[in-house]
Amino acid sequence: MFLYSCSTEKNAFLNRNYHYITVKYNGYFNGNEAYKLAKKNIEISEKDDFDDLLNVFKFGNLNDNKKEYSNLNRSLTKGAKMIDRHSMKFKVGSEDVEYNKMIDDCYLLIGKARFLKFDLEPAKETFLFIKNTFKKGDERYKATLWLVMTYIYQENFVDAETTIKAIQADKEFPKKFQDELVLIQAISLKRSGQISEAIPVFEKAIESAKPKKFKRRLQYILAQMYQSQNKFLDAAKLYQIVAKKSTDYELQFNSKINLATTYEGSGDNVINILKKMLKDAKNIEYLDQIYYALAKVYEKQGKNDLAIDSYELSASKSVNNPKQKGKSFLALGDYYFDQPDYLNAYSYYDSSLTSLPKSYPNYEDISAKKESLRDLVKHLKIVQEQDSLLKIVLMPEEARAEFIKNKILEAKEKQDQINAIEEAKREKALADASALGSNGSNWIFENPSLLASGLVEFKGIWGDRPLEDNWRRQDKSSVLFDAVGQENEKNSEASEDIPENQTEKFYLKGLPFKVDQQEIAHQKIMNSYYQLGVIYRDNFNDLPKSIFYFKRLNSRYPKNPKEAVTWYQLYRNYDKVEKVVLKNEVKNKVIQNYPNSEYAQLLINPNMMAEEENKSIYDDRVYEEIFYVFKKGQYSKVISDVNAYKKKVKRSELRAKFDLIHAFAKGNLYGKDSLEYYLRKTRTDNIGTEAADDVISILESFDEERKRIKLAQQDSLKKAKSFVLSSNEPHYFVIIYNNQKNKSSEILNKISNFNNEFYATKNLKSKFISWSENEDLIVVKPFVSNSESGNYFGTFKQHFLVNNLDLGELNFTISKTNYAKLFKYKEVIQYIDFYKKNYASRQ
Structure with a gap:
């Protein structure tokens, strides 16, 4: 009997009910639960963008919804399996009729799962199949509504509108789905940009919207649309309703924020609301938006100073919301542009573009506005900078010194303020960590919270240091210096730690004294x-x-x-x-x-003006053609074309551009020296043109590059010459003496005798080398370590030098590595200083 009821080939009451119940309470149920879970998770994860019209439904997007593919694939699998195993189709006349009433539900589940996966074309095909295949039941009407929604998300608004009209004309369309139809029509009009047409449809949809939470969302969207159409009074009324009645805090919060731009009257009431919001602890992460809204009210009231302060506060409070920071910078940019204060406007536009996403409305227009200011700002800054430099140069020396002193004091005060803020942050971090660990030990090493906080703070200041003695020192050998050496080291470190803008050199650099x-x-x-x-x-x-x-x-x-x-x-x-x-x-x-x-x-x-204008246009076209040839890398042709045509050009600015492209072509063919020669010629021949000004900047960059290379070479040479402490490598004993007072052969014999007497077992070798015109050097080697060479030196002083005072005081031990450097660079005085700091105190 059981096997008989399992068959899908028999159109009997028992069979139909068995397969119906199996689908409904088994496969379909599990698949639908997976779909509902995916839908819920997508709604939770989708964050509303309150700068744009909100979506009516939170369907997510292609990338974010991938997190729910496991649930959605489960829905698809369950739906397909139920159709495959439990479909009961039988011929009625010429048509196949489905007798399992749950099969259309399974198809609808598959379509909805595909929709949430944003497989919109397969979803559309599924909904069309349901609509055209199943002639009875509600699912065909539900599928038709989902079909419209799919068209909308495919941005196929023509088919969406056509299908809506067809549904409206269908007299059999159930009344219970009319409210959904109205809402979908409103969504279609909104997403297609027909806002004025969408407004009355949204108004109608709101009348029957349930539950209340969803109704408030629709009211907020309608308020946004009113606002976009400059119907501020209608928008404000709805924002006030949502602000009072919504249980969604973000809707409530943003309704109050939007009142700042839609209110009627003086605006004082809105300011009071916003100031109360500033004091509410729940709004700590929203302070940037509140200050932005305040600025909008102040701006509308004509209180520009308060508006600017609020915009700046908004930007400073915006830590985790770069888009809001960008909006505040943009508002400041627009304000200064209208003044006009183009220097400030340019800076704020530039800052706004680094914070705003490229998808932000009018992003390209903001970028274009900034670019239009680029050249203007460049020349304003040139005048400002060069005038300042000339002014400082022309000051009496005492006045200039006083000016620089004041600048250094300003820099120090600013740095002190920054340090104070950082110190306050450190103290707060420690206090917070202490509070977190207050239930445990107060000693840092028994308190994990405090220990972790301290470790983070340490790494923030010093980096990830290895656990070792003298961890703050980069050169560990410095710990071996004698007291005088240590003091010199401290002084050296102190001078290196001084910020560049707190030195006189910083302010003298680049001044045009010549x-x-x-x-x-x-x-x-x-x-x-x-x-x-x-x-x-x-x-x-x-x-x-x-x-x-x-x-x-x-x-x-x-x-x-x-x-x-x-x-x-x-x-x-x-x-x-x-x-x-x-x-x-x-x-x-x-x-x-x-x-x-x-x-x-x-x-x-x-009358010549028209002729000159035509000639000018032709000249510009010739230059563009030559520039095109330059970009293709045909530099020889550029040179010949410039030489052939330049004499015909009367406009000084364009003539300078011909010279400039000629110089670059020469440079590409014959190298940097050639480029620099022709650039200097371009500057001399075209003084006062913009091209000549650009050439000055290029030549200055060449000079800076040469300075950098020279400094790098000097630094490299300094490193190559610098002596290093290495106690365990082979060491030598060296003595440098006057070869006019002492015969090298005699000294060498005496040292050999000394070695045979005191160090016969060491197999030491001595060798004399001509060091300079009046000096020779004798080297004794090898000693396996610094300590062994130091022992030798002590004995040598006691038994040899006391009897040979004419040899002088240039005698010392030296490592094999340092000996090679000494012999190459002859930096004797520098080595003696190194030696006294690192060896003398121990020998």
Whole structure:
């Protein structure tokens, strides 16, 4: 009887019920439980991005949902197994009819599991199969709704809308699913960007939404959409409802935050709410968002100083939320851009881009805005820096010394503040660790919490040090120095520990004391004045600033190489602002002082301007073609093309660019020396152009590189010359003496006799070497260690040197390694100093 009921070939009551119950309470049940667990875990792990419109449902994404593949695959396996083993299809007329009412449920489970795995195309096929195959039951309608959702997540909004309209036209579509249909339609409109059309559909969906927690989420999303459409009053009403009634703290918190930008009235009430939130312990990790919201209110009230302070506090409090930090920097960048204070704006835009994700709305626009400021900021900084350097150079020596002294004091005070903050953090860490271990021992080595905290703190300061004596020293040999050597070591360490910005050398470095250096500084200022004039006009349409820098150039540097073109640029600016008198004034200056210049000809014959413009466009095109050839690496052709065309170019700026690309082509063909030669020629031939200014920077980098190489060589030589302490390697005894007072052959014989008398068993060898014109050296070797050579030296002093005082005091023991260095570099005085610190006190 049991075997009979197991058959799927017999369409009998007992068979149908057996397979129905087996699927429902066995395979399907287990698969559905796995699906529900996966869905729940995905909802928990998905973090809402409150800077964007929230998702109605938390379906996760392709990458994050991989964590739930085991549960979802279990759902798929169980569903497929149930279909395979328990499907009961029988022919009714010309159609196959499924008699196991749980089979469509299994197909639906498979479709939903595929959807959560973001296998959207197979999910779509599954839902279509259910819709077209099963003519009875609710599952076909559920599958149709899931089909629409799949279209939405595939961003196939045309098919989503078509299917929704078909469902709406279907008179058999159950009323119990109408609310779901409305909600799915709202999701489709929202995700397709049709916000104004989505709003009334969301309003309708909220009316019947259950449970209340879900309803509050929909209300928050609707408030976001109102806000995006500038319906601030409607948004504020909903935010207030969610802030009061939501049981989800994040929804509640962000509703209060969003009131900062949607409120009506003075805003004082919102400020009070936000200030209360600052005091709430639950909001410690959200302080950055609260200060940001406060800044928005203050900005709306016109209290710019308070807004800036709040934005800066928001950025400083944002430790684990780089996106919020980026938003605060962006707000500050926008504020300073509107002032306009482009230096600060550039810095804040730059900081915002390092913190904001590239997916942030308008990220490319922010980047473009920053790039538009790059050249402007570069030239503002050049003027600021070079003026500062020249000002310091021109100070009387006493005033300069006082200035540097004050700078060092400022640097020290700043460092002291940083140290105090770090010390406070260390003390807090120890206090926290002590509090954590208060139930146990208070002695650090019996308290694991305190010990771990101390270890972390130690590594933070000193790094991961091996367990050994004198662990703070890099050169362990220094512990053997005598008292004087130790004091010198301490003084040396102290001087090395002084931060660079607390030394006079730091502030004197780079100052243009020489005349040629000052000329370069003035050239940089002249070029930057001109470029600022052009950039303010052409990039920012700021004619007053443009006029200021052009006038500043010619008033500060009369008869400068750009005087004519600068007056011409002023002529153009005055023409734009309709200042006829000033326009004619600069026109006359060009014609009178530079009658043969192209700018005078343009002013005398305005018709030439169109011709020059066309010629200029053609010249630019030729340069671009040559630059393209340069990028392809055809440097010989670049050189020949530049030589052939450059004489036809009248514009000084473009002529300089031709020279610059010619120099780089030469450099690529013939090496760095050739590059440097032609770069210097480009600078000399094109003084006052931007290209010449760029060349100065390149040449300065060459000089810096040469300095670095020289310092590296000096450092390498210093290391090569430096003596090292090694007690256990072979040692020699050395004596250096005056060869005018002493005959080397006689001294050598005496030392051989001494060795035979006192060290006959040691098999010592002695050898004399010419050391210098007036000095010879005798070396006695080998001794197996420092202690053995020291013993020999003591005996030698007592029994040999007392009878040969003319030999002098240049006698010492030396390791084999140090002897090779001494012989190569002849650094006798340095070795004697090393010897006294490391050997003399023990011998």
